[in-house]
Amino acid sequence: xxxxxxxxxxxxxxxxxxxxxxxxYEKNTVLNYSDGDKASGExxxxxQFDPDFHIYLCFGQSNMEGNAKIESQDRQxxxxxxxxxxxxDMNNIGRKKGLWYAAVPPLCREWTGLTPADxxxxxxxxxxxxxxxxxxxxxxxxxxxxxxFDEDKTASxxxxxxxxxxxxxxxxxxxxxxxxMEMAKKAQKVGVIKGILLHQGCTDNTxxxxxxxxxxxxxxxxxxxNLQASDVPLLVGELMTKEDGGCxxxxxxxIDRINETIPTAYPISSLGCPGREDKLHFTAEGYRxxxxxxxxxxxxxxxxx
Numbered sequence: 001x002x003x004x005x006x007x008x009x010x011x012x013x014x015x016x017x018x019x020x021x022x023x024x025y026e027k028n029t030v031l032n033y034s035d036g037d038k039a040s041g042e043x044x045x046x047x048q049f050d051p052d053f054h055i056y057l058c059f060g061q062s063n064m065e066g067n068a069k070i071e072s073q074d075r076q077x078x079x080x081x082x083x084x085x086x087x088x089d090m091n092n093i094g095r096k097k098g099l100w101y102a103a104v105p106p107l108c109r110e111w112t113g114l115t116p117a118d119x120x121x122x123x124x125x126x127x128x129x130x131x132x133x134x135x136x137x138x139x140x141x142x143x144x145x146x147x148x149f150d151e152d153k154t155a156s157x158x159x160x161x162x163x164x165x166x167x168x169x170x171x172x173x174x175x176x177x178x179x180x181m182e183m184a185k186k187a188q189k190v191g192v193i194k195g196i197l198l199h200q201g202c203t204d205n206t207x208x209x210x211x212x213x214x215x216x217x218x219x220x221x222x223x224x225x226n227l228q229a230s231d232v233p234l235l236v237g238e239l240m241t242k243e244d245g246g247c248x249x250x251x252x253x254x255i256d257r258i259n260e261t262i263p264t265a266y267p268i269s270s271l272g273c274p275g276r277e278d279k280l281h282f283t284a285e286g287y288r289x290x291x292x293x294x295x296x297x298x299x300x301x302x303x304x305x
Contacts, residue, residue, distance in 0.1 A: 021062075021143050021202050024278055025164045031142070033069045033106065033113025040094035041102030043080065046190040053191030054124070055135045056298075057184055057221070058107075058117045059149060059176070060200035062142035063237070066115035067281040070105045074114055074284065078103055082121040083135040087183050088171045098186055100135065108138040109171060114284050115140075116199060116237060119291030120298070127299055135191060139180040141168045145203045146210060149177045149217045177217070181224050193227060195298055199237040201251040202280055210254055211261035218262060229264040233301055235294050238270035240279060246270075247279035266301070268293050 046053065058064055084103040086095040090110035095101055103121055106112045117136045124134045143165055147153040154177065158169050172179040184193060196218065204210050218234050221227070236258050240246025258265040270293075273286035282290060 021280060022162065024062075024280060025143050026162070031067075031113075032111045033066065034111065037070075037075055037104075038093050039075070039104050040090075041078075041084075041104040042094070043083065043100060043102050045100055049190055050133070051192055052131050053133045053135060054128075054194045055137065055184075055187045055191045056117070056120070056195050056197055057180060057193065058115070058136055058138040058140065058197040059180055060140045060198050060237075061144045061203060062140070063202075063239075063281060063287075064115055064117070064138065064197070064199040065108045065140035065142050066106055066113035066118075066287070067142070068114045068276070068284040068287055070114050071284050074105055074118060074288075078122065079125045081125045081130070081133045083133065084117075084121075085135060085137045085183055085187055087137055087139045087179055098183060103136065107136060108140050112140075114287045116287055116291040116294055117197065119288045120197065120294040121291075123292045123295035124298065127295070128302075133191075135187065137180065137183045137187060139172065139176050139183070140199075141165070141172070141176055143168075143203060144176075144200070146200055146213045146217060149180075150213065151175075151177050151220075177220075181221070184221075184225055188225065193225060193232055194302075195232055196221065196234045197237070197294055198234060201239050201255060202248045205239075205248040205251045206254070208254065210251075211258050214258070214265075215262050218265070229262075232264075233298075234258075234262060234265040235268055235297055236265055237268040237290055237294065240273070240275040240282065241271050243271060244273065244275050245279055246275060266297050268297055 082103040083100050084107045085100050089097050092110045107117050121134045148157050238252045239248045242249040256267045273289045274283045
């Protein structure tokens with residue numbers, strides 16, 4: 001039986017890249033991307049439903065979690081119209097799970113860094129009418145497969161994982177999908193879920209059935225939250241490109257065809273987004289650019305309705 005060069009390359013990429021993801025966390029078991037500012041961003045909690053409060057669910061692995069150090073510019077000029085719901089207690093910062101705060105980074109957990117969600121939200125409030133408020137809920141786990149968000153596989157994924165990974169999952173009581181749904185249902189009482197942002201793939205690099213596994217998770221989210229796909233698009237960010245030195249770039253060919261499997265999914269280009277030396281993660285500027293691109297696509301979709 002002949003095996004194509006493309007398949008051999010894909011298999012080699014997968015074997016190598018999955019190990020690289022693990023190696024990064026083995027060497028960085030304590031992550032701290034804080035710049036020392038502990039502002040919680042405390043705001044009055046919304047008390048009633050507001051159709052002009054647009055909410056976005058964000059999930060994935062380390063690039064959605066935020067893997068670049070927060071810089072002073074990232075804490076400046078944040079509109080009070082841009083908010084985040086804490087999906088975990090952030091005791092060092094002064095945030096409580098399930099409450100809304102001004103979207104001062106970090107948006108995922110207290111030791112995580114800048115994420116595409118930061119400049120996604122900032123760009124939306126800059127471009128949308130002043131009556132529109134934007135909220136994000138970020139549940140992401142560094143190094144995870146998309147299977148972590150498949151509740152049929154979550155326990156098995158965690159059981160077989162390294163201690164650093166189990167530590168991340170404990171923050172979500174070992175049920176990240178359930179935590180995201182819990183927060184989303186609470187958010188629906190005060191606003192409208194308008195979209196879902198995903199950045200994941202390094203751990204699942206070149207796996208051809210990845211779009212189907214993403215589809216399963218996306219459709220379960222929609223069903224549980226009583227949402228229609230036509231109203232809630234899925235925006236899927238590319239990994240670091242070959243041109244920018246990424247080591248998992250081969251997966252982008254799969255991401256770029258995501259709408260063949262999920263008609264309401266849209267790939268977000270990462271070309272030109274600077275990356276870190278590990279070839280897996282973006283720099284702070286890379287996250288800023290990528291976040292704005294997520295926002296540009298969302299604005300396009302909103303304008304087409």
